[in-house]
Amino acid sequence: MEHPIISIQHVNKLFNTKRHKIQALQDINMEFGKGELVSIVGPSGCGKSTIIRLVDDIIKPTDGTITVDGITYDNNKPISKEMIRKLGFIFQVPNLYPWLTVKENVMLPLRIHGLSSPEYDENVQRLLKYVDMERYADAYPSELSGGMHQKIGVIRGMVHKPEMLMMDEPFGALDENTREMLNIELLHIWQETGMTIIFITHNVEEAVLLSQRVYVMASHPGRVVAELEVKFDRPRTLDLLADRTFGEYCTKIENLIGKIELKQIK
Ligand SMILES: Nc1ncnc2c1ncn2[C@@H]1O[C@H](COP(=O)(O)OP(=O)(O)OP(=O)(O)O)[C@@H](O)[C@H]1O
Numbered sequence: 001m002e003h004p005i006i007s008i009q010h011v012n013k014l015f016n017t018k019r020h021k022i023q024a025l026q027d028i029n030m031e032f033g034k035g036e037l038v039s040i041v042g043p044s045g046c047g048k049s050t051i052i053r054l055v056d057d058i059i060k061p062t063d064g065t066i067t068v069d070g071i072t073y074d075n076n077k078p079i080s081k082e083m084i085r086k087l088g089f090i091f092q093v094p095n096l097y098p099w100l101t102v103k104e105n106v107m108l109p110l111r112i113h114g115l116s117s118p119e120y121d122e123n124v125q126r127l128l129k130y131v132d133m134e135r136y137a138d139a140y141p142s143e144l145s146g147g148m149h150q151k152i153g154v155i156r157g158m159v160h161k162p163e164m165l166m167m168d169e170p171f172g173a174l175d176e177n178t179r180e181m182l183n184i185e186l187l188h189i190w191q192e193t194g195m196t197i198i199f200i201t202h203n204v205e206e207a208v209l210l211s212q213r214v215y216v217m218a219s220h221p222g223r224v225v226a227e228l229e230v231k232f233d234r235p236r237t238l239d240l241l242a243d244r245t246f247g248e249y250c251t252k253i254e255n256l257i258g259k260i261e262l263k264q265i266k
């Protein structure tokens with residue numbers, strides 16, 4: 001890739017806990033082009049969340065380099081506010097603030113980044129509408145279902161119009177229908193905004209449906225074992241799920257993951 005917007009080069013991450021040392025990531029090399037939607041799939045504990053926590057500067061690598069939008073992170077200093085504003089992060093667990101309404105929760109990143117203008121207000125309304133949650137704007141999180149919490153968590157990560165969005169299993173707790181609907185909504189938002197998206201999932205079908213490329217990882221130590229390009233036209237629809245080639249992509253990835261796990265058992 002000529003000018004990736006996110007580049008992870010030779011990254012290792014060791015966690016030293018009281019009981020043991022864990023090599024969470026071993027020699028990770030990944031590149032993400034501007035405007036690309038790329039998924040990372042792999043078994044639990046292979047380091048998927050760790051990768052996006054590194055890109056988001058929540059943690060620092062043990063060694064290796066991370067370069068985002070032309071700036072190489074200093075492993076001893078936090079990244080700039082300007083850089084933080086370019087990044088969006090959608091957590092595996094949404095953790096909404098119970099004392100704030102749905103709308104106030106969604107608007108939190110705007111407050112944190114000091115962004116206020118009609119443009120952003122409009123974006124809040126638009127995103128609430130996208131996930132069919134307008135009616136709940138003034139409700140409190142305790143009044144919402146688990147799926148609704150996830151929807152709010154997803155749009156909260158996009159509200160400040162980040163250039164790069166890290167999504168950590170954002171639809172993991174949803175039933176299949178809702179998940180598929182939101183997958184299509186995500187594709188719309190992605191095409192509309194041109195955001196670069198790193199999408200983490202356990203769900204192979206979801207990865208193939210959404211992505212232009214898929215990184216497959218293995219655990220102990222966390223490493224990349226394959227990189228696949230998914231060649232389908234856009235816009236993609238749910239009809240793809242019944243396509244033969246789609247099934248072949250899924251089987252290929254499942255086999256890659258399955259083989260790794262088998263080897264580990266032996
Ligand atoms: N702060 C930490 N301290 C110690 N070990 C950690 C820490 N964070 C992650 N790990 C370990 O690093 C490894 C990778 O964790 P990570 O959360 O990145 O996995 P994951 O691929 O996101 O898994 P899942 O699919 O279950 O979310 C695991 O073995 C985990 O126990």
Ligand SMILES: [Mg+2]
Nearest residue numbers: 048049050092
């Ligand atoms: Mg995780």
